[in-house]
Amino acid sequence: METKSVPEMFGENVFDDRVMRAVLSEDVYQSLRKTIDEGAKLDTKVAEQVATAMRDWALSKGATHFTHWFQPLTGVTAEKHDSFIEPSPDGGVIMAFSGKNLIQGEPDASSFPTGGIRATFEARGYTAWDPTSYAFIKDKTLCIPTAFCSYTGEALDKKTPLLRSMEALNKQALRILKLFGNEDAKYVHTSVGPEQEYFLITKEMYDKRPDIKYTGRTLFGAKAPKGQEMDDHYFGVIKPKVQEFMNDLNQELWKLGILAKTEHNEVAPAQHELAPIYSSTNIATDQNQLMMEIMQKVAARHGLVCLLHEKPFAGVNGSGKHNNWSMSTDTGINLLSPGATPYENAQFLLFLCAVIKAVDDYQDLLRLAVATAGNDHRLGANEAPPAIISIFLGDELTAILDAIENDTPYAGAEKKIMKLGVDVLPRFARDTTDRNRTSPFAFTGNKFEFRSLGSSNSIACANMMLNAAVAESLKIYADRLEGAEDFETALHDMIKKTIKDHKRILFNGNGYDDAWVKEATEVRGLSNYKTTPDCMPHLLDEKNVKMLTAHKVFTEAELKSRVDIMLENYSKSVLIEANTMLEMSRRMILPAIECYENKLAGAVAAKKAVAPSVACAYEGDIIAKLSDLADKVYAGANELEKAISAANGESDIIAESLSIKDNVITAMNDIRKAADEAETYVSKECWPLPSYGDLLFSVK
Numbered sequence: 001m002e003t004k005s006v007p008e009m010f011g012e013n014v015f016d017d018r019v020m021r022a023v024l025s026e027d028v029y030q031s032l033r034k035t036i037d038e039g040a041k042l043d044t045k046v047a048e049q050v051a052t053a054m055r056d057w058a059l060s061k062g063a064t065h066f067t068h069w070f071q072p073l074t075g076v077t078a079e080k081h082d083s084f085i086e087p088s089p090d091g092g093v094i095m096a097f098s099g100k101n102l103i104q105g106e107p108d109a110s111s112f113p114t115g116g117i118r119a120t121f122e123a124r125g126y127t128a129w130d131p132t133s134y135a136f137i138k139d140k141t142l143c144i145p146t147a148f149c150s151y152t153g154e155a156l157d158k159k160t161p162l163l164r165s166m167e168a169l170n171k172q173a174l175r176i177l178k179l180f181g182n183e184d185a186k187y188v189h190t191s192v193g194p195e196q197e198y199f200l201i202t203k204e205m206y207d208k209r210p211d212i213k214y215t216g217r218t219l220f221g222a223k224a225p226k227g228q229e230m231d232d233h234y235f236g237v238i239k240p241k242v243q244e245f246m247n248d249l250n251q252e253l254w255k256l257g258i259l260a261k262t263e264h265n266e267v268a269p270a271q272h273e274l275a276p277i278y279s280s281t282n283i284a285t286d287q288n289q290l291m292m293e294i295m296q297k298v299a300a301r302h303g304l305v306c307l308l309h310e311k312p313f314a315g316v317n318g319s320g321k322h323n324n325w326s327m328s329t330d331t332g333i334n335l336l337s338p339g340a341t342p343y344e345n346a347q348f349l350l351f352l353c354a355v356i357k358a359v360d361d362y363q364d365l366l367r368l369a370v371a372t373a374g375n376d377h378r379l380g381a382n383e384a385p386p387a388i389i390s391i392f393l394g395d396e397l398t399a400i401l402d403a404i405e406n407d408t409p410y411a412g413a414e415k416k417i418m419k420l421g422v423d424v425l426p427r428f429a430r431d432t433t434d435r436n437r438t439s440p441f442a443f444t445g446n447k448f449e450f451r452s453l454g455s456s457n458s459i460a461c462a463n464m465m466l467n468a469a470v471a472e473s474l475k476i477y478a479d480r481l482e483g484a485e486d487f488e489t490a491l492h493d494m495i496k497k498t499i500k501d502h503k504r505i506l507f508n509g510n511g512y513d514d515a516w517v518k519e520a521t522e523v524r525g526l527s528n529y530k531t532t533p534d535c536m537p538h539l540l541d542e543k544n545v546k547m548l549t550a551h552k553v554f555t556e557a558e559l560k561s562r563v564d565i566m567l568e569n570y571s572k573s574v575l576i577e578a579n580t581m582l583e584m585s586r587r588m589i590l591p592a593i594e595c596y597e598n599k600l601a602g603a604v605a606a607k608k609a610v611a612p613s614v615a616c617a618y619e620g621d622i623i624a625k626l627s628d629l630a631d632k633v634y635a636g637a638n639e640l641e642k643a644i645s646a647a648n649g650e651s652d653i654i655a656e657s658l659s660i661k662d663n664v665i666t667a668m669n670d671i672r673k674a675a676d677e678a679e680t681y682v683s684k685e686c687w688p689l690p691s692y693g694d695l696l697f698s699v700k
Contacts, residue, residue, distance in 0.1 A: 115561025438511030
């Protein structure tokens, strides 16, 4: 069988622009492009012809079913498959797919999270085709990206608010561009390149760990003798089995039009990263959800399991998802590109200031947008940014803003040439901005890297909040500048005022330093919401509700529902972990300790039978130690059971989540501490779980 080249296979399972040009008439194609590019209303006659062409293309690819592929508030995607078949009068079937099938679907909405928007008996909901994200074929099914809403019109998904936020930013950004004389741009879109981190373990190891099966992470596990201390895994040689997985994964992603670009080993053993080239935020969000699904499917084909949990292993780095975000016009201008002389680039400086103002004004929204039970383990753990939101700009931009604030001349940054001391090596200009891996929100040349997202997160939440917050800053600027008598003076004053009012959010130092936490919270007044229950209720703060509803990103009812849903997700996630830990403690950990104690006791009895006066110091000491640890595990399990019961008895979801944070997690930590210490004494023969060494070094 002839192997296809990458250009030949790329996008072969996507109903993309190349396919549409080939199969649609010119007028239908142009009408659809106007809808995609400019947000024009979709013509139903156009939809009918697109549906026919889409069906014929899908059938030619071997598809038998179609589905409206959507992103409910469960954190994963959903799909209900319908076959193309319709009965024909002669007793056979025809393959049918109408414009109505394409535009609208009607799934049962009763079992999806609604946060009280809909009662369980009110089941009707709708999926609506999103023409801005290309349809694709997966497992012989035509998948049509859609939005998902309730019978009464409220958004029950992550796509709808994201699209609204993109439109809000577009509207305000165009106002600013017109003030600078740009009449050519018809649309401003945000683009994202999400870097995806993940772990790979063997299926054999996975099958022996109930905690990973039920929760995605290890609830027990003593530290292995070797972890990431040597930094030898980071960018290290990729193991053959992992490389085979990566090769297979790339091909699957390329066929789906996903621009998989960079792959490498990450810091922790068994940890890796895949990064795509950036694309429009809506498409990037869809593709990242698809990427996570395909990762897990491809891993299974190779006898592996892909772990997307933020902290599957204690004591080594967890996994994040770096969200590289920027703004561009439809004419190809990156609005966050400083150019050769950023000090003289007023348009860039205004958009930069809009982001600075947005991040400072709505730091709570950015924090809660990445809040999950899994990410709570990762943020601030000296492997990921702290829970405190701040911006890294680097030396040059910081110096420029200082000069503007203080009305002092800016001399310009010297382009230093890197001299490596070896004649044959090339010389190159050093970047004017270093990288700060401890910053939650870092400027990296022509984009911002939001590093706080967890590896299993949908990127939709972070980007809808970021888009909306920046839209608000741009609206404030446009309102003031459009009425200004002297545009240049008003522009200068506004940039200067923004720098002065919001410089507290700028920090180029070490985000892991304890001194920074103190300075940020006590001196600068920045928020530090360490857990999901701490930050999520702030979604309903008056300023947040006012801004998000004013830009029509959410209704107030939708916001209230999100708080309930996210806290309920948090509570359910931790309670599943707690109940798993309870079962494992009683049915695996305690019996394992007892097993080894009995073996030691048997050894003592055998020795005493031969030599009654023998001391048996080793056996006696270990038995005493394990007996004490077993008592701690047993008592901890009883306390955990009480804490679970108390949390379940709380009257509302906020109280329940706080009870879980303060009591359930504390009890879980106590059990784990005793059990992990016991693991270091119990023989491998008696211990029922693969060790961290087994798990982290299982893939050859």
